[in-house]
Structure formats: C-alpha cells, structure tokens
Amino acid sequence: MIFFPEKSRKEKKIEQTLLQNYDRYYRLAYSYVHCEADAADIVQNGAYKAILHSDTLRKEEYVSTWVYRIMLNETFRFLKKERPLISLEELDVDKGREDTYENLDLRRALNALAEKDKAVIELRYFDDMKLTDIARVLDENVNTVKSRLYRGLRKLKLELEDVGQWE
Numbered sequence: 001m002i003f004f005p006e007k008s009r010k011e012k013k014i015e016q017t018l019l020q021n022y023d024r025y026y027r028l029a030y031s032y033v034h035c036e037a038d039a040a041d042i043v044q045n046g047a048y049k050a051i052l053h054s055d056t057l058r059k060e061e062y063v064s065t066w067v068y069r070i071m072l073n074e075t076f077r078f079l080k081k082e083r084p085l086i087s088l089e090e091l092d093v094d095k096g097r098e099d100t101y102e103n104l105d106l107r108r109a110l111n112a113l114a115e116k117d118k119a120v121i122e123l124r125y126f127d128d129m130k131l132t133d134i135a136r137v138l139d140e141n142v143n144t145v146k147s148r149l150y151r152g153l154r155k156l157k158l159e160l161e162d163v164g165q166w167e
Contacts, residue, residue, distance in 0.1 A: 008054060008055070009060070010054045010055065010057050010060060010063075011051060011054040013060055013063050014050050014051055014054050014057065014063055014067065015051065017063050017064055017067050018047045018050065018051075018067060021064070021067070022043065024127050025043045025046065025047075025067075025068075025071045026039055026040065026043050027126065027127075028068075028071060028072070028075065028119075028122060028123075028126075028127070029042040029043055029046075029071065029074075029075050029078075031107075031110070031118075031122055031126075032075050032078075032079060032115075032118075033075070033078060033079070038078065041078075042071070042074050042075050042078050043071065043074075045074050046067070046070045046071040046073075046074040046075075049070055049074065050066075050067050050070050062136060064133070065133050065136040065137045066136075068123070068129075068133075068137040069136070069137045069138070069139065072119055072137065072138070076115060079115070105159075105160060106156075106160065108159070109155075109156050109159035109160055110122070110156065112155070112159060113152050113155055113156070114152075116138060116140075116148060117148045117149075117151060117152035117155070118152065119134075119137075119138060120134055120138070120145055120148040120149045120152060121149065121152045121153065121156070123137065124149060131145050131146060131149070
C-alpha cells in the first residue's frame with residue numbers, strides 16, 4: 001500500500017492558484033517563446049516546482065506573485081537554455097488567436113524589449129497586475145518597476161511610431 005501524505009494548506013493554496021491562473025501563466029510563457037508546446041512545458045515545469053517547493057512560500061497572501069515569479073524564472077531559464085529560431089509562419093499570425101497579441105507590430109516591439117522590461121509591461125497591461133505585485137514577482141523595488149515600465153513604454157512608442165502604429 002502506498003501512503004500519500006496529507007497536502008499542506010500552502011500546497012492546496014498553490015494548486016488552487018495554479019488552476020485559476022493557468023491561462024495567464026500560459027499566455028505569459030507563450031509571449032516569450034511563441035510556441036504552444038514550449039509554453040505548456042514551461043507552465044507544467046513551473047507548476048511542478050511551485051508544488052514541490054510549497055514549503056518555501058513565506059506568506060500565503062503572496063501566493064499569486066510567488067507563482068508568477070516561478071513562471072517567469074522558468075521562462076527565462078528556458079530562453080537561456082535554448083533560443084529557438086522561429087519564422088513568422090510559426091507565430092500563428094493569421095489564425096486570429098485572441099489569447100495572443102492581435103497586433104503583429106506590437107508583438108515585434110514587445111519582443112525587442114529587454115526581458116524584464118517586457119515582463120513589467122505584460123504583467124501590468126495584459127494581466128492587470130498592480131505595480132507592487134509586479135515588484136514582488138520580479139523581486140525588485142517598486143521604483144525600479146516604475147522605471148522599467150516607463151522606459152519600456154517609451155521604447156514601445158518609438159518602435160510603433162517607426163511602423164506608423166502610434167498616433
């Protein structure tokens with residue numbers, strides 16, 4: 001007979017958070033890797049690590065930002081490990097996907113940003129996170145997050161002005 005220990009309260013909270021926010025984590029990973037299978041793998045690995053290390057969660061009220069940090073770290077780890085070259089056809093541009101960016105120029109401009117600048121903008125505008133939560137996810141000062149946000153938005157504006165998308 002196999003014995004399975006009772007799940008801790010933290011582990012249950014983490015599982016609940018993972019289930020409720022799976023689509024957000026997937027979109028976040030997909031926005032970096034542009035491959036459905038890789039994004040799913042990243043989220044699966046991140047979920048595994050979150051549950052495995054549930055005992056390291058210090059405060060349960062920060063479970064959401066804690067899991068986001070794990071997902072971002074897992075995404076960045078994947079990008080460092082293998083930087084796949086993709087073509088525009090592989091981006092599923094013509095499939096009308098509502099769960100990804102609808103504007104190819106915006107996608108290109110976001111992809112041109114530094115990873116952490118891109119993360120701040122995506123978490124703020126696509127996941128509607130507060131700056132204090134983003135700071136916790138990225139383990140940075142709120143003022144640093146604000147600087148990244150404004151710098152990233154300026155860069156986006158310049159990129160989109162070049163292609164005639166920003167007015």
